[in-house]
Amino acid sequence: MRLSDRIYLVGSGRLGFGMSSPYDCHVYAIDGGSEIALIDAGSGLDVDAIVERMRFDGLDTGKLRYVVLSHGHADHAGGAHGWRERFGVDVLAHPVTGQYVATADLKAISLADAIAAGVYPRDYQFLACPIAGALRGGDTFRVGDLTLSIHEAPGHCSGQIAVTLEHSGQRNLFSADAVFHGGRIVLQNIWDCSLHDSLETIRTLAALRPDALLPGHLTISLSGGAAELDRACKAMDRLEVPASLI
Numbered sequence: 001m002r003l004s005d006r007i008y009l010v011g012s013g014r015l016g017f018g019m020s021s022p023y024d025c026h027v028y029a030i031d032g033g034s035e036i037a038l039i040d041a042g043s044g045l046d047v048d049a050i051v052e053r054m055r056f057d058g059l060d061t062g063k064l065r066y067v068v069l070s071h072g073h074a075d076h077a078g079g080a081h082g083w084r085e086r087f088g089v090d091v092l093a094h095p096v097t098g099q100y101v102a103t104a105d106l107k108a109i110s111l112a113d114a115i116a117a118g119v120y121p122r123d124y125q126f127l128a129c130p131i132a133g134a135l136r137g138g139d140t141f142r143v144g145d146l147t148l149s150i151h152e153a154p155g156h157c158s159g160q161i162a163v164t165l166e167h168s169g170q171r172n173l174f175s176a177d178a179v180f181h182g183g184r185i186v187l188q189n190i191w192d193c194s195l196h197d198s199l200e201t202i203r204t205l206a207a208l209r210p211d212a213l214l215p216g217h218l219t220i221s222l223s224g225g226a227a228e229l230d231r232a233c234k235a236m237d238r239l240e241v242p243a244s245l246i
Contacts, residue, residue, distance in 0.1 A: 032144020155198030
């Protein structure tokens, strides 16, 4: 699904558009001309569906060079192994996320708890994947003729990053699970979810004044993205907590 001249939505699960495995987050493809990067890998349960979406949209999978993981939860990072094995991509992540994914640290990514809660199938397997490079806040890197900027975004979990892409006069914010349409957030009963960090992250991302808000699930805002973050900030100004997504 083409969102702009360089950004495509190529995977999405039950908390989205039903384009791939129900257990997938939104998976975005960034077309840098000579190279393509994916923002997040999905769960790994239906990589074929994402590949077919890419081809349907006219994207050359032979140009796929990178998979950028926003964080280590299985709906975002579980597919990293499959993308690397199939396409030889470089998988990039925050150092904390990279450690979890490279060692398949199921406790660190709260996968056992998520399976017990019915979030994933009982036979779901998260396969370890080597990380080719670390991404920290303030870093930039090139995907073909485009430049991506990295922002620290802890709160939903440890090691989360957000990504911005500026192109054709538009600032696009890939906010992962830090903040969603309507200024909503996700707080979960897992060891590394922090309300304080979530609120600090929202303030930081709101200051970027994005045009498009491209979150990890549900509604996408192709314009007026800053207003969506402002909703969360206004709640915080009233000493409230932004509304929960779930």
